[in-house]
Amino acid sequence: MKMINQDTICAIATAQGGAIGIIRVSGPKAIEITSRIFIPAKGKPLTEREPYTLTFGKICAKKREINNTLSRKASEISQGKSDTSQKEESIAPLVEEVIDEVLISLFRAPHSYTGEDSTEIMCHGSSYILQQVMQLLIYNGCRAALPGEYTQRAFLNGKMDLSQAEAVADLIASSSAATHRLAMSQMRGGFSKELSGLRNQLLHFTSLMELELDFSDHEELEFANRDELSSLATHIEQVIARLAHSFNVGNAIKNGIPVAIIGETNAGKSTLLNVLLNEEKAIVSDIHGTTRDVIEDTINLQGITFRFIDTAGIRQTTDTIESLGIERTFQKMDQAHVILWMIDSTEAQRRFEELKAEVLPHCEGKKVIILFNKSDLLLATQKEELSAIFTDMKVEKLFISAKKRENITILEKKLVQAAALPEINQNDIIITNVRHFEALTRALDSIHRVQEGLQLGLSGDLVSEDLRQCIYELSEIVAEGGITSEETLQNIFQNFCIGK
Ligand SMILES: Nc1nc2c(c(=O)[nH]1)N(C=O)[C@@H](CNc1ccc(C(=O)N[C@@H](CCC(=O)O)C(=O)O)cc1)CN2
Ligand SMILES: Nc1nc2c(ncn2[C@@H]2O[C@H](COP(=O)(O)OP(=O)(O)OP(=O)(O)O)[C@@H](O)[C@H]2O)c(=O)[nH]1
Numbered sequence: 001m002k003m004i005n006q007d008t009i010c011a012i013a014t015a016q017g018g019a020i021g022i023i024r025v026s027g028p029k030a031i032e033i034t035s036r037i038f039i040p041a042k043g044k045p046l047t048e049r050e051p052y053t054l055t056f057g058k059i060c061a062k063k064r065e066i067n068n069t070l071s072r073k074a075s076e077i078s079q080g081k082s083d084t085s086q087k088e089e090s091i092a093p094l095v096e097e098v099i100d101e102v103l104i105s106l107f108r109a110p111h112s113y114t115g116e117d118s119t120e121i122m123c124h125g126s127s128y129i130l131q132q133v134m135q136l137l138i139y140n141g142c143r144a145a146l147p148g149e150y151t152q153r154a155f156l157n158g159k160m161d162l163s164q165a166e167a168v169a170d171l172i173a174s175s176s177a178a179t180h181r182l183a184m185s186q187m188r189g190g191f192s193k194e195l196s197g198l199r200n201q202l203l204h205f206t207s208l209m210e211l212e213l214d215f216s217d218h219e220e221l222e223f224a225n226r227d228e229l230s231s232l233a234t235h236i237e238q239v240i241a242r243l244a245h246s247f248n249v250g251n252a253i254k255n256g257i258p259v260a261i262i263g264e265t266n267a268g269k270s271t272l273l274n275v276l277l278n279e280e281k282a283i284v285s286d287i288h289g290t291t292r293d294v295i296e297d298t299i300n301l302q303g304i305t306f307r308f309i310d311t312a313g314i315r316q317t318t319d320t321i322e323s324l325g326i327e328r329t330f331q332k333m334d335q336a337h338v339i340l341w342m343i344d345s346t347e348a349q350r351r352f353e354e355l356k357a358e359v360l361p362h363c364e365g366k367k368v369i370i371l372f373n374k375s376d377l378l379l380a381t382q383k384e385e386l387s388a389i390f391t392d393m394k395v396e397k398l399f400i401s402a403k404k405r406e407n408i409t410i411l412e413k414k415l416v417q418a419a420a421l422p423e424i425n426q427n428d429i430i431i432t433n434v435r436h437f438e439a440l441t442r443a444l445d446s447i448h449r450v451q452e453g454l455q456l457g458l459s460g461d462l463v464s465e466d467l468r469q470c471i472y473e474l475s476e477i478v479a480e481g482g483i484t485s486e487e488t489l490q491n492i493f494q495n496f497c498i499g500k
Contacts, residue, residue: 148496
């Protein structure tokens with residue numbers, strides 16, 4: 001364990017603006033340091049209290065003493081003659097100032113979120129008060145926590161594995177029922193259990209194969225039954241493939257179902273995006289080719305997040321920047337699950353066959369909705385004519401007016417239907433994390449090589465190498481307490497908020 005964990009850390013754990021603010025303190029001296037700045041209303045000092053209790057009292061600063069001492073310390077440090085043995089006794093008189101009346105909760109190691117001694121100071125939510133309490137704690141020996149440091153400690157102290165720690169961040173960020181459910185299930189360890197199960201089975205086999213190596217002068221000796229190993233590898237491959245595949249759904253839930261809005265220039269794509277997002281995000285103009293790059297944003301419809309992608313209008317162009325944009329339009333279409341194909345109703349027949357040839361190849365396997373926009377400019381008979389022309393296109397069609405907000409609610413309903421995300425049950429295990437997806441993809445590669453190796457009758461040491469690789473990849477995901485590289489940990493925890 002690194003020395004850094006010997007520090008006692010503190011942080012404001014609540015957002016600004018609430019009535020109550022909470023400061024979390026964790027580490028070996030958490031209770032002692034908190035006790036130094038706290039006077040209970042009655043009864044024993046904090047240090048003598050039972051865990052899982054709340055104590056009412058006041059946070060006091062010895063005001064003048066601290067100000068003097070702090071400025072003296074600061075000037076000493078700047079002059080390079082800081083002497084910590086010199087105590088505040090030399091400064092007088094002591095004036096006690098009540099910073100706030102608070103409640104303090106107490107946890108004793110290992111029974112806390114971090115697994116360390118911890119306290120939580122619940123004060124009034126003024127940022128001045130919170131800052132004063134933080135200063136007092138730091139003056140008395142705490143260090144301000146880094147982002148994610150509490151959860152990192154929980155991980156290092158074996159309270160959770162890495163995938164659970166990552167789920168904590170997802171849980172805090174969750175903004176819909178679906179993202180919440182996924183994060184919750186991951187935090188509660190369903191995913192970890194499944195992976196650890198697989199990993200243990202693989203470990204069992206590698207150890208048998210490695211045992212064979214110890215007896216390599218007896219060539220015929222096989223502790224690890226090849227048929228059993230082969231069927232285990234097949235099973236594991238299926239499980240890993242299923243998990244990796246679930247990323248498709250998981251990613252759509254977490255980051256939004258990608259919906260590309262495509263069509264010719266000036267069809268009204270940006271207008272529609274603004275209407276759907278209820279804001280002026282994309283530039284609307286009657287100049288063709290206004291949207292040259294791709295704009296993305298998300299909305300929540302009936303608990304489903306959609307990620308809208310406004311694309312550059314498709315047309316023949318000699319402008320290099322614009323043709324790059326159009327190329328990206330096709331790329332974005334390929335990533336999308338749903339395609340909203342916008343057609344300017346007043347010009348629908350113009351160039352349509354050409355467009356079809358360009359667009360249709362990118363629509364395969366996707367939900368496509370054709371939107372006849374600017375329908376406010378059409379007569380009823382013209383609508384009928386249009387519908388007739390497009391009858392051979394076996395996709396959903398809808399007349400809308402983006403500008404007049406006509407039929408937008410129906411479009412939203414159609415989007416929800418098109419989302420067609422599978423119902424997620426409590427016990428379903430779905431990957432939402434790119435890091436996990438990548439590790440699983442690599443694990444899948446190595447388990448393929450194991451199967452190949454077995455089929456080719458390769459020697460135990462070669463097969464065992466690929467088995468080890470697969471185990472390593474699975475371990476990277478759950479990574480119980482400390483076997484993960486410093487870099488991976490840094491990447492994960494630095495994205496947390498402070499106080500978590
Ligand atoms: N005030 C407050 N609210 C909070 C947290 C917190 O730390 N403080 N949490 C944190 O982010 C979450 C709750 N998480 C927690 C997880 C474990 C323990 C804990 O004391 N665990 C002990 C006892 C378990 C038991 O009794 O079964 C343990 O693990 O040994 C506390 C909080 C959400 N709400
Ligand atoms: N009458 C009418 N005009 C519309 C409607 N929707 C969009 N427009 C107008 O059509 C013009 C083009 O709209 P945009 O949203 O910029 O079109 P776009 O498809 O994003 O165009 P590019 O950026 O060139 O690809 C603007 O003048 C809009 O006001 C509609 O439903 N009815």
